[in-house]
Amino acid sequence: MVSALGMTAVLGGCGSTGSSDVTLRLVAADYGDSAANSSKKYWDALAEEYEKQHSGVKIEVSVYSWNDVDRKVKEMVDAGHAPDLAQIGAYADYAAADKLYPASDLLSIRTQADFLSPLADAGEWKHTQYGIPFAASTRVLFYNKTLFAKANLTPPTTWAELAADAKALKAQGVKYPYALPLGPEEAQAETMQWLLSGGNGYTDDVGTYTIDSSANVETFTWLKDELVGKDLTGPVAPGKLNRADAFAAFADGQVGMLNGHPTLIQQAGKKGVKFGMVPMPGRTGKARASMGVADWMMAFKQNGQADRIGDFLDFVYSEKNVLDFSRRYGLLPVTGSASNAMAASAAPTDKALQPFLEQLPTSELYPVGKTSWAAVSAAVKQNIGQAVAPGGSPAAVLTRLQSTATAADSSTAN
CATH class of the missing domain: 3.40.190.10 (Periplasmic binding protein-like II)
Known part of the structure; x- marks a missing residue:
């Protein structure tokens, strides 16, 4: 992004100037x-x-x-x-x-x-x-049509199919079979998309944080064991891979699949990448909701x-x-x-x-109506990558994030 015009020198109130102006x-x-x-x-x-x-x-x-x-x-x-x-x-x-x-x-x-x-x-x-x-914007699963055709694949509709597609792409020498950007730039987005596809989310229906729910722990355990642990997410550790870098790699033809928003259409199109878009797969079928x-x-x-x-x-x-x-x-x-x-x-x-x-x-949006969300989002950005790192514990990381969320919620409650 480009920083543009700076602030004007006068920052005071801008009411009447002596006329109707x-x-x-x-x-x-x-x-x-x-x-x-x-x-x-x-x-x-x-x-x-x-x-x-x-x-x-x-x-x-x-x-x-x-x-x-x-x-x-x-x-x-x-x-x-x-x-x-x-x-x-x-x-x-x-x-x-x-x-x-x-x-x-x-x-x-x-x-x-x-x-x-x-x-x-x-x-x-x-x-x-x-x-x-x-x-x-919402998120959908982008896939590289050229790489999929070479590996004779169809777009996944379940997690098992996604993992199988990623394994086949890796066998074809694809650099990032599934790009998993859990780096600090926008990890809260990739995290939420996966939580939704696993049947849960950051909060329940009444707005209480449920980050360490059993469904969410299962989701990140699957990611750690079936994608990251099997070397299907590329050469950069997910906790260090930022969304902008993942998008750039997709536009360079190096990524088989990733979650993307509409701006990736233009970015990939400019580089001539042939891609398709499908709903994010869920655990056993289509995800419960897309992230908005x-x-x-x-x-x-x-x-x-x-x-x-x-x-x-x-x-x-x-x-x-x-x-x-x-x-x-x-x-x-x-x-x-x-x-x-x-x-x-x-x-x-x-x-x-x-x-x-x-x-x-x-679609489901971040819990932006909670004054605690900014602190929770920042904590997710900084820590969620550890949940899928070698030796990392998804349950322990999500429990720590839940504690952060509960504390933030208490301190910001009115």
Whole structure:
């Protein structure tokens, strides 16, 4: 990701300037992978279009890489200079601290009703929506069609078939038969996909952490014994393999299978890799659910401006603008109107997203409404790789993570 425009020198409140003029400050994450497709270009064009229609309103946008954006917003809030809007990875801490407007104070009824319900529900803290979904994706199993054809394989539908396919790919000299990125960049995602395919997840139906459940221990024991222990996950230890490196290796034709999200379509396509996509296999059949991921828009109360913020957000979430952003970055629309338009489209890029679109309505998201999730996610990133390492104990690692989660939940409970 590319870090773009820095913060302006003046970070104070941006209310009235003596006339009807007002500046709304938005801090946003960069979804691009180069300066050429930085999100700054998207937001600058959107702001310019909005400003043309609304004299006296200026939209000031600062874009940061995903490595920096959450920290930048936290620093601004801690310093007493919250932006009006932030488009980042998590909202619950700010909602719990009473720093955000509820979505119902901002958005028109039409805009609010248009969000896909799993995403809107995931944006709730204590049964009130504060997190406004901005971008979404699900995960599917990508496989290299060329490597599969050479080994005379069909895509797996169960764990046993996945392991058998990986063994056959290894025999053909494939570098990463199944790429298992449990490195610190995004291990919480690969972990959740496997937990779901094993029939459980991070939490139960009422939101209590169940990281060390017997089903989850069985899942990681299987991974350790049947994939990692049989040298079917490649030359880099899973705990050191990051998602970006796994995607790059897939785009270079070195990976037989891996869990991927929509951006991998473009990345692999640019390199000419022929690939297929199927639902993630489960223990004995299709996984219970796919993992969904959403990023969030939120509005801070510090500077007031609820009406102006809401009007701008209604513009941001128009069908046209949601589709434009989704298509530009290979992500899924968060609204029903844009999802329906994409599903009905015959455009090749839209058709390529169909496997992901189909899974979104029934996908499961991280427990982002829990203020403890940030600490739990960080612990998973740092430690889950040990569960599949030689001599590692899946039960012991998951038990330690459960203790961390329980403690984090207690300390953040309100």
